[in-house]
Amino acid sequence: GAVVSQHPSRVICKSGTSVKIECRSLDFQATTMFWYRQFPKQSLMLMATSNEGSKATYEQGVEKDKFLINHASLTLSTLTVTSAHPEDSSFYICSARPGTSGGFEQFFGPGTRLTVL
Amino acid sequence: GNSVTQMEGPVTLSEEAFLTINCTYTATGYPSLFWYVQYPGEGLQLLLKATKADDKGSNKGFEATYRKETTSFHLEKGSVQVSDSAVYFCALTSGGYNKLIFGAGTRLAVHP
Numbered sequence: 372g373a374v375v376s377q378h379p380s381r382v383i384c385k386s387g388t389s390v391k392i393e394c395r396s397l398d399f400q401a402t403t404m405f406w407y408r409q410f411p412k413q414s415l416m417l418m419a420t421s422n423e424g425s426k427a428t429y430e431q432g433v434e435k436d437k438f439l440i441n442h443a444s445l446t447l448s449t450l451t452v453t454s455a456h457p458e459d460s461s462f463y464i465c466s467a468r469p470g471t472s473g474g475f476e477q478f479f480g481p482g483t484r485l486t487v488l
Numbered sequence: 489g490n491s492v493t494q495m496e497g498p499v500t501l502s503e504e505a506f507l508t509i510n511c512t513y514t515a516t517g518y519p520s521l522f523w524y525v526q527y528p529g530e531g532l533q534l535l536l537k538a539t540k541a542d543d544k545g546s547n548k549g550f551e552a553t554y555r556k557e558t559t560s561f562h563l564e565k566g567s568v569q570v571s572d573s574a575v576y577f578c579a580l581t582s583g584g585y586n587k588l589i590f591g592a593g594t595r596l597a598v599h600p
Contacts, residue, residue: 375531414591
């Protein structure tokens with residue numbers, strides 16, 4: 372099946388620093404990738420949708436300047452948390468949707484746990 | 489707006505017990521409905537889906553039927569195994585397949 376990887380799986384950083392999380396589709400091309408945030412014992416909340424080669428579409432309430440998304444190729448999207456603060460600590464999950472006739476299905480990465488001290 | 493509500497966990501069962509995880513939804517239009525499973529340390533995987541009313545999705549012994557009249561999509565399995573221990577998410581599409589809206593997830597623990 373389609374595989375999506377994320378790197379790193381865990382990251383701890385100091386408050387005020389920036390952290391980049393990579394999401395890769397390993398065996399398919401993804402024209403659309405999604406970034407989610409998951410709080411403990413809560414659901415996945417969609418943060419933004421990114422299409423290769425264009426600007427990401429952010430959900431209401433998500434700060435564009437804080438969560439920078441780049442989808443520069445058909446297999447790679449990055450999420451950069453800028454000037455991270457403890458409240459940004461969370462589990463970040465990406466998903467990718469094939470660019471062919473794969474329809475609606477999204478394939479999910481294993482997630483990245485961010486801890487901001 | 490569109491939303492998904494699923495039963496709180498954790499659900500703890502003995503092996504071979506019957507499983508039901510309730511899921512109800514609120515949506516405009518005619519969403520497609522999904523169950524995803526997240527095994528420890530892994531990403532979410534699509535377990536089953538149903539795209540229209542009265543459709544039954546099934547996979548690996550799990551089933552769920554799209555009930556428009558009760559706006560429900562309950563997940564069932566007749567005999568659970570230890571290997572079914574995971575977190576299960578009910579979800580629906582919104583915005584023409586472009587977005588998935590998830591329930592809070594239900595953790596299932598199956599003991600031998």
